[in-house]
Structures are given as structure tokens and as C-alpha cells.
Amino acid sequence: MINSTSNKQIKNLVQLLTKAKARREQGLFVAEGVRMYRETPKDDLVKTYVSESFYEKEENRALLQGTELEIVTDRVFASTSDTKTPQGILCLVRQREYTxxxxxxxxxxxxxxxxxxxxxxxxxxxxxxxxxxxxxxxxxxxxxxxxxxxxxxxxxxxxxxxxxxxxxxxxxxxxxxxxxxxxxxxxxxxxxxxxxxxxxxxxxxxxxxxxxxxxxxxxxxxxxxxxxxxxxxxxxxxxxxxxxxxxxxxxxxxxxxxxx
Amino acid sequence: MINSTSNKQIKNLVQLLTKAKARREQGLFVAEGVRMYRETPKDDLVKTYVSESFYEKEENRALLQGTELEIVTDRVFASTSDTKTPQGILCLVRQREYTxxxxxxxxxxxxxxxxxxxxxxxxxxxxxxxxxxxxxxxxxxxxxxxxxxxxxxxxxxxxxxxxxxxxxxxxxxxxxxxxxxxxxxxxxxxxxxxxxxxxxxxxxxxxxxxxxxxxxxxxxxxxxxxxxxxxxxxxxxxxxxxxxxxxxxxxxxxxxxxxx
Missing domain, CATH: 3.40.1280.10 (SPOUT methyltransferase, trefoil knot domain)
Incomplete structure (x- = not known):
């Protein structure tokens, strides 16, 4: 469980959410919310971060099967989220390239x-x-x-x-x-x-x-x-x-x- | 010149900018920016508020002829504005009714x-x-x-x-x-x-x-x-x-x- 905003992964999520340059350099981005999690192609999904209270719900755990997961305290999760009322799930996703x-x-x-x-x-x-x-x-x-x-x-x-x-x-x-x-x-x-x-x-x-x-x-x-x-x-x-x-x-x- | 955020008119502008109820009760609203000032029908315009530095520019003063005007210090103006980079002009406008x-x-x-x-x-x-x-x-x-x-x-x-x-x-x-x-x-x-x-x-x-x-x-x-x-x-x-x-x-x- 990640319980500190100074955790390296959390710091990096914030970078990826706020800085286009970080996204470009790492070839990654962050997609937020249940809907985006569902729509993210599993091949592109690097890791999923969920809040503690999101993870406590049984229907959510079913949704998360087979995903590499990190659980984050609600307080720390709220500090990373880009939205006012975070749903409790963030996906770290690989950027695609098209020709x-x-x-x-x-x-x-x-x-x-x-x-x-x-x-x-x-x-x-x-x-x-x-x-x-x-x-x-x-x-x-x-x-x-x-x-x-x-x-x-x-x-x-x-x-x-x-x-x-x-x-x-x-x-x-x-x-x-x-x-x-x-x-x-x-x-x-x-x-x-x-x-x-x-x-x-x-x-x-x-x-x-x-x-x-x-x-x-x-x-x-x-x-x-x-x-x-x-x-x-x-x-x-x-x-x-x-x-x-x-x-x-x-x-x-x-x-x-x-x-x- | 208005130089305090506790000025009654300034307080009321903030109310009108942030609260639908205040707008409804007073039958007024606030339109911001030069473009909106130009487009506001003069019959509906109750009063115009400009920042000091807006008023200092000669071309702006020409624009404001014939308008009931209040000049506001830049600091107080910034506190009322709804935008991140205020242009320095706010119009208090009467609501219209249509049938x-x-x-x-x-x-x-x-x-x-x-x-x-x-x-x-x-x-x-x-x-x-x-x-x-x-x-x-x-x-x-x-x-x-x-x-x-x-x-x-x-x-x-x-x-x-x-x-x-x-x-x-x-x-x-x-x-x-x-x-x-x-x-x-x-x-x-x-x-x-x-x-x-x-x-x-x-x-x-x-x-x-x-x-x-x-x-x-x-x-x-x-x-x-x-x-x-x-x-x-x-x-x-x-x-x-x-x-x-x-x-x-x-x-x-x-x-x-x-x-x-």
C-alpha cells in the first residue's frame, strides 16, 4: 500500500498528469476513471492505481482481475487525481504510435x-x-x-x-x-x-x-x-x-x- | 476609484459572478472582456467597471465614452474577475426577457x-x-x-x-x-x-x-x-x-x- 505523496511512483504520476514533457519523455500517460480503465487495451496498460476505498468494493475487485495493481491510501490518491471527485482508479498507459x-x-x-x-x-x-x-x-x-x-x-x-x-x-x-x-x-x-x-x-x-x-x-x-x-x-x-x-x-x- | 475588496459594489459583482441566485434576484449579470463590452446593447448596460491600468490606455478611454464608469485598482479588479488573465473590463448588464x-x-x-x-x-x-x-x-x-x-x-x-x-x-x-x-x-x-x-x-x-x-x-x-x-x-x-x-x-x- 502506498501511503505517502513522496512515494516515487506517486510523484511520477503527478508529473505525467501535469507535464506534457514528462509524458513525451517516458512515452506514457495517465487515464482516469472506471470507464477509461475499461476502454484501455490491456496490451497498452502498464499498471493500475486504485484508492483503498475503491479496492474495498467487491465489484471493483472483480473488475481489476489480471491487472498489475497498486493500492493507494485515499488521501494520497486524491492528491494525484486530476478531477474534483476522483473515482479512485488511475491507469498508467503506454502511448501508441501510428503511421x-x-x-x-x-x-x-x-x-x-x-x-x-x-x-x-x-x-x-x-x-x-x-x-x-x-x-x-x-x-x-x-x-x-x-x-x-x-x-x-x-x-x-x-x-x-x-x-x-x-x-x-x-x-x-x-x-x-x-x-x-x-x-x-x-x-x-x-x-x-x-x-x-x-x-x-x-x-x-x-x-x-x-x-x-x-x-x-x-x-x-x-x-x-x-x-x-x-x-x-x-x-x-x-x-x-x-x-x-x-x-x-x-x-x-x-x-x-x-x-x- | 474603488480600492477595497470590501467595497459594496465589488462584493456584489463577486456575488453576481459566482451565484445564480443573486443574478436571478437582481435581474442582472456580469459580462467580462472588451469583446463582450462592445457587443452589449447600450440599453442593457447598467455600469462598466475597469481596472486602473485598462483605463490608463488612451484607446480604451475612447471605447468607454458615454458609459457610466467605475475605476478599480488592479488588485481589487483581479479579485473580482472570473478569468485567469483579466482584460480589465467588466459590464453589469440587465437580464432580458423573451416570450x-x-x-x-x-x-x-x-x-x-x-x-x-x-x-x-x-x-x-x-x-x-x-x-x-x-x-x-x-x-x-x-x-x-x-x-x-x-x-x-x-x-x-x-x-x-x-x-x-x-x-x-x-x-x-x-x-x-x-x-x-x-x-x-x-x-x-x-x-x-x-x-x-x-x-x-x-x-x-x-x-x-x-x-x-x-x-x-x-x-x-x-x-x-x-x-x-x-x-x-x-x-x-x-x-x-x-x-x-x-x-x-x-x-x-x-x-x-x-x-x-
């Missing part, structure tokens, strides 16, 4: 290219909506929020384990690579020359979504096959990035399901 | 009925997306988060001032009232009997969106003219409430813009 090839395996890939999305909650919501829309992968600029941020992981509701993704230092080069592979790229842009519903997304395509405040960089937007806009009524200047991404991806899904 | 009649004035109203949406950020994002989609009003159950919560106001990006809304204790009765007025009601439901793209939303209609965790109550869902689902790929169990609302409203907008 562009894995995202292009599908007959008609549906990709997202995210440039410098900043809000961790937004990023997680995008992952969740992308999986629901049938996206085959998400490519992010290195300036995008860390997918392993605890808040992002929570917002993905488990999609982090099912949606192939990668970070790239050169997203413009990645865009060129996709185009060379026959993927049409569509830049979501406030000054798009056509409405998003006027394009056909049945074949392989990628939507480019820019930063919440600045939108897409010109470098990316200009090289896209088309700049598309989501028409807006009223005096709204822009949509939330996750909302924009979802509207575009679900339009692709609508068309791919046979909608006119 | 169902105002939402039904349009030829083909497009409404949202929200049942117990809990997340303040989600609620604001819904307002912003609703305005962009051309919605004519939002009706909320009394269990829905407070639209005047500072986080909600921020997420609306100003739509709070342009989107008619009201709270009702009896959302089922409101649904009946809408139906009686010829508005078709569509319940967003995981077990919907048809896909959302199979219905026509060109005439007056209302989308019912339920709580993030529980979804819509049976009482509401059963009385709707149709239960519609957003089909989901992968293993996603549900979509974020703001994402669902946006997908439905933008499908209505697509159809109303002449999309097939």
Missing part, C-alpha cells in the same frame, strides 16, 4: 488535419466526433494541444484508443503527401469560395481545421484543393473548432451514406 | 428545446452554433445550466445578446404548445427510429436535446413528432450535446438553403 499508412488503408480515407488547436476539451471532442463520423485518422501540427492531457483524454470518451492519430512538425508537407496519394484536401475557411455542402466527399478527403483564434495559416489554406466555408447566419464571426469539424465530417458521412 | 411569441414570429421558426444541459461551456457553444445556423430561439428546462454563468457567457461569443431564449418549469407543456402552433418537434435520441437526414426541416421545427449523461427524458421523447438519431460509426456511445445540436441545426440550414 500515415495506417490512416490511408481504408478505401476512401476521411482525415482531419488540425493546425494548432489549443483547447484540450475541444481536441477531445473532435476525436469523439471524428470516430462517430467514421474518420480514419487525425493528423495534428506539433503546436496542437497534447492529446494526452487528462482533460483531452476525458473529452475523447475513449476515442483516443480507437482513432489513429499522429503529430507532425511539418503539416504543410503532410498535406502535400496526402494530395500526392489522391486525397483531396479541404480548408475550412471563413473566406472560403464555396459552401461546404457544394463539394463531394465520397472519395478520400481531408478537412483542414485551424486554430480557434487565428483560423488556418495562409500557407496551408492556399495549398488546399478547395477552401470551403460553413455559411453563418446572424452576427457570428466563427464557430467553435469542434463544432466546425463535426459539421464537415458529418456532411461527409451523410454523403457517404447515400445522401444527395 | 415564446418572439421566437415564433419568423415564417419558419427553427427552435431548440434543451432539457437539463449541465455544462456551462456546452450551453454557450450551443447558443453560438444556434445563431450561426439561423435558429430563432432556444427554450430551456429550468434544470439547464444558467445562461448567465460567466463561462457560458464567454462561450456564446456574444450570441447571448442576439438569440432569444427563455427558461420554463414545464418543458413538456411548452412542447405541446409548439405542436399546437404547427411546429414539428424532433427528439434527438440514441434509439431514434430514423436518421436525422431523412426528415424535412424546411417548415417550422424544433429539435429536442437532452442532458449530457442521461439524454432526453421519456416524457419528452415520446411526445415528439419524430425521434431522430445521428448515426455513429466506431464504438462511440453518444456525441457531445453541443456537437449534436450543431449537426441537427446545420442540416436544417442546409435544407433551408436549397440543399437536397
Amino acid at each position: 500515415p499508412a495506417q490512416m490511408l488503408r481504408a478505401e476512401n480515407p476521411l482525415l482531419l488535419l488540425l493546425e494548432d488547436i489549443q483547447d484540450p476539451g475541444n481536441l477531445g471532442t473532435i476525436f469523439r466526433a471524428a470516430e462517430a463520423a467514421g474518420a480514419t485518422g487525425i493528423i495534428m501540427s506539433s503546436g496542437t494541444a497534447d492529446i494526452y492531457n487528462p482533460k483531452t483524454i476525458r473529452s475523447t470518451m475513449g476515442s483516443i484508443y480507437r482513432m489513429p492519430f499522429l503529430y507532425t512538425k511539418d503539416i504543410a508537407a503532410m498535406q502535400e503527401k496526402l494530395k500526392a496519394r489522391g486525397i483531396r484536401t479541404y480548408a475550412a475557411h471563413l473566406k472560403g469560395s464555396c459552401t461546404y455542402t457544394e463539394q463531394a466527399y465520397r472519395k478520400g478527403c481531408a478537412f483542414l481545421i485551424g486554430n480557434e483564434g487565428r483560423g488556418l495559416s495562409d500557407a496551408l489554406a492556399e495549398k488546399a484543393d478547395a477552401r470551403i466555408k460553413i455559411p453563418m447566419s446572424g452576427e457570428v464571426e466563427s464557430l467553435n473548432a469542434a463544432v466546425s469539424a463535426a459539421i464537415l465530417m458529418f456532411e461527409a458521412k451523410r454523403q457517404r451514406s447515400g445522401g444527395l | 415564446p411569441a418572439q421566437m415564433l414570429r419568423a415564417e419558419n421558426p427553427l427552435l431548440l428545446l434543451l432539457e437539463d444541459i449541465q455544462d456551462p461551456g456546452n450551453l454557450g457553444t450551443i447558443f453560438r452554433a444556434a445563431e450561426a445556423a439561423g435558429a430563432t430561439g432556444i427554450i430551456m428546462s429550468s434544470g439547464t445550466a444558467d445562461i448567465y454563468n460567466p463561462k457560458t457567457i464567454r462561450s456564446t461569443m456574444g450570441s447571448i445578446y442576439r438569440m432569444p431564449f427563455l427558461y420554463t418549469k414545464d418543458i413538456a407543456a411548452m412542447q405541446e404548445k409548439l405542436k399546437a402552433r404547427g411546429i414539428r418537434t424532433y427528439a434527438a435520441h440514441l434509439k431514434g427510429s430514423c436518421t436525422y437526414t431523412e426528415q424535412a426541416y424546411r417548415k417550422g421545427c424544433a429539435f429536442l436535446i437532452g442532458n449530457e449523461g442521461r439524454g432526453l427524458s421519456d416524457a419528452l421523447a415520446e411526445k415528439a413528432d419524430a425521434r431522430i438519431k445521428i448515426p455513429m460509426s466506431g464504438e462511440v456511445e453518444s456525441l457531445n450535446a453541443a456537437v449534436s445540436a450543431a449537426i441537427l441545426m446545420f442540416e436544417a440550414k442546409r435544407q433551408r438553403s436549397g440543399g437536397l
